[in-house]
Amino acid sequence: MEQQQKRTVRVDEYPLPGGARRPFAVICPGGGYEKISDPLEGENFARQLNGLGCAAFVVNYSVGPAARFPAPLEDVAAAVRDILDRAEELNVDPADYSVWGASAGGHLAALFASEARGWKQFGLPRPGALVLCYPVVTMEKPLTHAGSRLRLLGPDPDPALVESASAEKLVTPAWPATFLWWGEADAAVDPTNSRMLLAAMEAAGVRCEHASWPGVGHGVGLGEGLPCAGWLQRAVEFWRRAVL
Incomplete structure (x- = not known):
């Protein structure tokens, strides 16, 4: 599956110029593989990450x-490769980056x-850490979320x-440290999805922190x-602890 030629993908960049190189987060918004849920799960995350001293993409x-x-x-993969190739230009620290994903973007981030x-x-x-919403x-x-499965894998x-x-099914001890959260009132994606992943991470000895909220x-x-x-602040604190 490794790339044989350069792939072009649009990445909205939120770097923090000046000073020491910043840790960076790669964000995969949700949208059921039908759309990109931005700014809800893209720019809004990136701006708050900037406020906490992290570059975001x-x-x-x-x-x-x-x-x-x-x-x-x-x-x-193409986005991560480009950011790493341009680390000096973007003023980012190439080590211990994090990957963030919400909803279907969380599935994509987890696959990566x-x-x-x-x-x-x-x-x-x-990645130094994985953050899943x-x-x-x-x-x-x-x-599964039927629409995500249909658009990603096809009808049959x-x-x-x-x-x-x-x-x-993909969790091994090599899985990155993970911050995982969900709402117990989620009517779109069964919260069992998150619990299944949590159980797999715990069985593999993966460092993880999780949270869930009734009524969300x-x-x-x-x-x-x-x-x-x-x-989000908790997730950034977890990321920083995970890579120390």
Whole structure:
């Protein structure tokens, strides 16, 4: 799956010029592989990360008819490669970057975090941390998000592809340290998705921190005014601890 030629993907850049090189986050917004949910899960995350001293990059990965696997994953890899290649220009520290994803973007971020499907296959360094917000995790029925599965894998995918695109099946001890959160009132993506991934990480001995909130639904972004407000600051603190 490793890239043979340069792939072009639009990345919205939120660097922090001047001073020491900054840690950077690569953000995959949600949208069910149908659209990019920006600014809700893109620019809003990036601006708050900037305020906490982190550079951020929002990946406009392939969606809609162009979303068929592995195109979105190749887009994320191309974005990471370009950022690393331009680290000096962008004033970012190439070590211990983080990958963030919400909803279907969480599924994509998790695939990239896996040794079998992601960073290693593209010849890239492993992320220092993974941050997942109410993610789609499995591609297996009945717990998958049907629209995400349809757009990513097609109407009648091979069972082997379904299994290999289910993030809970890809967790190994090489999985990055992960901050995972979800809302217990999520009516769009069954919270069992997050619990499955959490169980897989715990079984593999992966460092993880998790949180869930009753009454919180899907697609809440920063969660301002909700019980989950402040999750992003917690995630950044976890990222910093994970790479010390």
